[in-house]
Amino acid sequence: MQSLSQTIPATAETENPETLFVKSDYKVVRINIDSINYIESMSEYIRIYTDEREKPVTTLYSLQRLEARLPAHFMRVHRSYIVNMQKIKEISRFRICFSPKALIPVGENYKEKFMEYIRKHGIL
Template sequence: MMNCIILDDEPLALLKLAEYIKQIPFLTLEKACMETGEAHTLLEKKHIDLLFTDIDMPDMNGIEFIRSLTHPPMVIITTVYPSFAIDGFKLNAIDYLLKPFELEDCLRAAEKAQKMKSLNKQAPVPASSDDTHTLFVKSDYKVVRIDVDSIKYIESMSEYVRIYIEGKEKPVITLNSLQKLEARLPSHFIRVHRSYIVNLQKITEISRLRIRFDDKKLIPIGENYKEKVMNYITRYGML
C-alpha cells in the first residue's frame, strides 16, 4: 500500500482525482489539499509516499513547493500546461498527467510509483549518504572533490574525460573512461553518445536528437543510444 495526498486549488479537479484514487486498490488517500501550506504541514508530520500536485497554484508554484520540501515524496504532476514537462523532468517526477485525464492514466502513473517504491526497498542502503553525491578525481597532480549534482555533462577525449560543472568556466580533466564513470554515477546520469554522459536534471530541452543546456551547449544523441534515452524519458512520463 502507498499513502498519498493531492494538492490542487481547483475543487472539481480535486474531487475527480480523489475518486480515481479510491478506485486504485494499492493507494490510500490521506488528504486532498487546496493550499500548499496545508500540504506542507501534513508532509512534515507524516510520511507520505506519493504526492499528486498541480503546478499553477495561487499561493506558491507547484515546482517551487516541491523544491521547498526537505524530504519530498514521489511526485506525479497534474496540470493543463504541457510546457511544465521539462521542470517536472528535472524534479524526477514519476509521471506527468495532462488535464483532463482518465482513470486509466492515473492508474498507469500510480503503477509507476508502486514499481519505484518496490525498487527502492530492494536497493541496498549505501554506507554513506555522500557515496552518490561526491566524486573524487585526479587532475593536474592533485585530487579534486566534485559535487555530483553540480555536473552538467561529461565528454570523452581518448583516454581522458572532461567533466563540465555548473558555474565553472573550465572543465575538470582527468584520466578516466565514460564506462567507469557511468557505473559510479546516479541513475539520472545517462550515456547519450559514445562521447557523452549527461545529467538529465540539468538539461533545458531535447530537440531533433540534440540535448540543450542553459548555456546553449548542444549535445547529440547517438543513434545507438536513442532508444535508451527515449525509454528513460518515457519511464518518467515526460512523453
Template sequence: MMKCIAIDDEPLALSQLAGYISRIPFLTLLKPCQDVFEAMQVLSEEEVDLIFIDINMPDLNGVDFVRSLITNPLVIFTTAYSEYAVDGFKLDAVDYLLKPFEFQDLLKAADKARKKYEYLRQESPDEAKIKDGSLFVKSDYKVIRLDIDKVKYIEGMSEYIRIFIEGEEKPVMTLSSLQKMEERLPSYFMRIHRSYIVNLRKITEISRLRIIFDKNTYIPVGENYKEKFTEYISKLSLS
C-alpha cells in the same frame, strides 16, 4: 578486446588489411572503410580504440583526417609513401607501416597498440572515487572534490574525460574513460553517445535529439543510445 576500423581507398589493400586484422585475437574489426566519410559514420556510432588508416587518399588524407578528430583513438598509419612518416609521428601515431607490409609487420604494430591501450587504461587508486555524493578526481597533480549533483555532463576524449560542472566555466580533466565513469555514477546519469554521459536531472531542453545545456552547448544523442533515452523521456512526458 580492442575495437578498430580500417580505412583505405584501395579495395585490394583494404581487403588484405581486413584479413590480417581478422587473424589477430585481441582486435575486433568494426568495419573496413573505403573513405573517411564511412569512417566518420562508424566513429559517430561506436567507441573505437584503434584506427588503421592509409595516408594518401582523395578528398581528405589520413593525416588531416586524424588531426580533425575530436576524440583520439590510437592510430597506425599505412602508406606507400615514406615521406609521410614524419607527419604521422608528429600526431603520436603508434606505428607507421610502409606498403607492402606482411602480416608479421601488422601484428607487431598491433601489439604495440595493445600495450599502449592497456597502459592508458590502468586504473590509478585515486583516479576517480565516489563517496557520500562527492566525486573525487585527480587533475593537475591534485585530488579535487566535486559535488556529483552539480555535474552537468561528462565528455570522453580518448584516454581522458572532461567533467562539466554547473556554474564553472572550465571543465575538470582527468585520466579515465567513460566506461569506468558509467559504472560508478548514480542511476540518474545516462550514456547518450559514445562520447557523452549526461546528468538527466540537468536536462531542461531537447531539440531534434540534441540536449541543449546553453546557447553554445548541444549534446547529440547517438543512434545506439536513442532508444533508451527516448524511452526515459517518454516516461516523463505528458504527451
C-alpha cells in the same frame, strides 16, 4: 603491517556517493555529483562539466568506468557523452541543450533508451 584501509574506519564522509575526487592538473578536485551537467570523453581522458566551475575538470579516466559509478539519473547518450538527465534544459532534433554553447548529440545506438526515459518522465 596493516593496510591504510584497515587503519582508517569507514565513515559517511569516506563513503559519500554524492561526491567524486578526481586528479586534475597535479591536484585532487572534489566534484559534487549533483552539480555535474555532462561528461565528455576524449580518448583516454574525460572532461566533467559542472554548474560549480567555469571550465571543465579534465582527468585521465575511462568514460565506461565512470558510468558504472554514477547514480541512475546519469545516462550514456552517445559513445562520447554521459548526461545528467535532471539537468537537461531542452531537447531539439536529438540534441540535448544545457546552454547555447553546450549541445550534446544523442547517438543512434542510444536513442531508444533515451526516448524511453523521456516518455517515462514526461507528459508527451
